[in-house]
Amino acid sequence: MSKTVPVRLEVNGVEHQLDVEPRVLLVHALRDRLGLTGTHVGCDTSNCGACTVHLNGRAVKSCTVLAVQADGAAVTTIEGMGNEQQLHPLQEAFWNDHGLQCGYCTPGMIMAAAGLLAENPNPTESEVRHALEGNLCRCTGYHNIVKAVLDAAAVGSGVTAQPEVKA
């Protein structure tokens, strides 16, 4: 194991100090070090998008970012979007529209969709489909995922992609 370096991350509004090897991926820091296992890994070539999180408000694939690169950044993961008592409109829409089956792609899909809605609160179907091109789902055929994103947009969810509470 090589030398570690200190990294400061604000994840879902909570400050964390970590010592990580420079090569550690952000996704592994989140999952293995912070226990935030809602962010998934589905590939090793940055194709599947299962690992999508928000880095300073922008959707990124956390398998493509080193933890050290995220030093000082604010990260939002699926756990920061909402909980069972208070679901984010996208979570609610995925549930209502059967936008998931095995659920493995779902956190990444929701984070990517939130990224889209933050930039474009009223996307067309085609815009949703193209925005989610980097997120693979093998279960749903995307039909209900696209529907869920459009439905969430209709109730206005783009603006709440960042958690408001700070711990």
Added chain:
Amino acid sequence: MSVEPGGEVGGEITKIASEHAAQNGADAAAPSNHVGQAMRRKEDPRLITGRARYVDDITLPGTLWMAFVRSPEANAKIVSIDTSAAQEHPGVHAVFTGPDLTDLAGPLPMAWVPPGIEVNNPEHWPLAREHVRHVGDPVAVVLGVDRYGVVDAAEDVVVEYDALPAVTDPEAALEGPPYVHEQLGTNKVHEWSLPNDRLQAGFDEAEVVIERRVVNHRTAGAPIEPRGVLADYRAGSLTVWSSTQVPHFVRLFLAILLGMSEERVRVIAPEVGGGFGAKLQMTGEEVLAAWCSRKLGQPVKWIETRSENMAVNHQGRDQIAYCRMGAKRDGTITAFHVKIIADLGAYNMLLTPTIPALGAFVMSGVYKIPAVHTDVVGVFTNKCPTDAIRGAGRPEATHMIEVCIDQLAAELDMDLLELRRKNFVPSDAFPAEMATGVIYDSGDYDKSLDKLLEHVDLDAFRREQTELRQQGVYRGIGFSTYTEICGLAPTRVVGPEGFGNQAGFWESALVRVHNTGAVTAYTGASPHGQGHETAFAQIVADKLGVDPSVVEVVHGDTGTGPEGRNTYGSRSLAVGGESLARCAKKVADKARAIVAHQLEAAPEDIELRDGKFSVRGSPDRGMTLAEVAGAAYLNQVPEGMEPGLEETSFWEPENFVFPFGAHACVVDVDAETGKVKVVRYVAVDDCGKAINPMLIEGQVHGGVVHAIGQALYERVHYDESGQLITGTFVDYALPTAAELPSFELDRTETPSPVNSLGVKGVGEAGTIAASAAVTNAVIDAVRPLGVSYMNMPLTPMRVWEAISEAQGRKEGVSA
């Protein structure tokens, strides 16, 4: 009169229980109307909030990571393995190679052997001994404390190979050498037929015969969660968490291979991120994780990378079929003969040699063909083994039939749909015995096609097509009218005495009503995204007069409910769901007896109405399930009856079920580039009675896209030397949202007589139907350019080549 459990029959505990039940709604009477409703899923809250637990999310103290050293060669002798440098890495606890596994009771199992034939089945060990036979074949494992560290160490394991020529073309492999397994002196795995002695007569009657070579190329299951295992051996007991569809099978085989007593092995399928058949397997990785945990006395975790998954998770399809279809001039099909050459890869896995044979049972499709005959030849090649992938043999068969029907229609110059209708098994013929020997349970093929045509105006389409062609736009439509065989059971047909599967094909259920009237339902089925927790809760709730929110469905854990037979072959609902329905009915029967006893009525007079077990004719005299449970656990039951409210069932159907439907696909082909775009997809499916229509639609969406992927984008590709070209998601093109349209779905409901729910399976139907609809549509689009036939995958390159070749022919240039 209504009995108060806390008053007349109960004490303090019952009172507390009933108050608690009132709080969570378990005591509420619920009318039995949940079946058939599009209830949103009970499993979703944990999945959409990131609180679900897949294998990689589970960590145990002291866990060691396991990483593999895998062969870069397609065919090679292992000359030497030097693990010393790897052992030196900090944090590495052990490195094991093939010869270390001397205490395994046997090689990896092949559990389904077509009976009465020879199957060449060379030994297949979790780590290669002396020889590797495909890229990715494992040669060593490294165990250590750090996820990244074991990968570093694995890179320092030095393996010297003596590379040998590889064989990758199954037809060339049949001619051999080189041989994948030198000692066999052949690459043939087996030959099997579903014969028909009327075949010659059928072709004699035919006035037209078409012959096509139909290729179903190799594809990957590609669940988005790769496989993974966490094994924990402690004090003589083994617990394994595995991303599997078949925890009950894995438990049995792990016990056998590790020489352990079965009750000491518990296998848990936690949240499983998709399966599609790719996780219907007893894998070497599972055996190794368990073996290493026992050897080292620590938990062992292996999480597959996508690159590993693409190289070593069993793949599917890979069949070359020589099809001959004979018909009279009026369109009556008289004979269908298919000879399948199935590329099985380097080894037989759990079900490998039977997968191509499964298609033979539906080789008659939805048509009353008097003579249908299928021959299968299995072949070893230096590739990853094939086994069940979504549809397993039936998508291939349906593709063969439905593509041939279109080709025949063109040959006869007959309308595609008229030809189909002329040969449909008529709706009054069910149960219909087919030339394949299989009995279709129920069907109404005209009805689903009629319904499809309510959505698709074919005349209008043809007019539009002609106009578009004048503008240089090549639009085509393709149809697929299909049936499939699923609901894997009955043992008499598929088991050891029948088609050779070494298992019985019932499914188990256990329904437990708790003190408060809340219900836990255990099933032996093991879902991985389908929504069992919701659909099964709807079924049980209706049988017991409670709300589905107080029915918890427990699955995928050999340590909880009864023995089970898992999930594959679209069997969960038709076998497992029915088993639960019957089990819940047993509980309801006991409840009726208890209520009759309490209310001094006859059990026959107790009916479940609006969520109460009440006396017929006097609905106010009754008890809710919570009240019955109160009585049952206070032993206020009739003389001679045991206390408690819980039953177990093992149920097996008499026949398979046969879902069916009609699909239409519209595509545009860019004649300049060969690029195909799916413009519209309409599917009418009939899977019997609907338990939850929303879940059915989800299954159809995903199934159809799986087949669109095969038809247009996906292909596992090896070069001639056996190197895997499509080893990542960069090269293996899964369909994305951007390529696809939204779908138009409809249903007909023709109940199955095989089970009391009237249900059939739907997990594979979309995949079975769709590849032919897409292929037929592309061919329809480019016919005016002179192309009359093409095989999948219809990539831009292939379509462009076909168009160029046809144009060359037209212009008299040799292509």
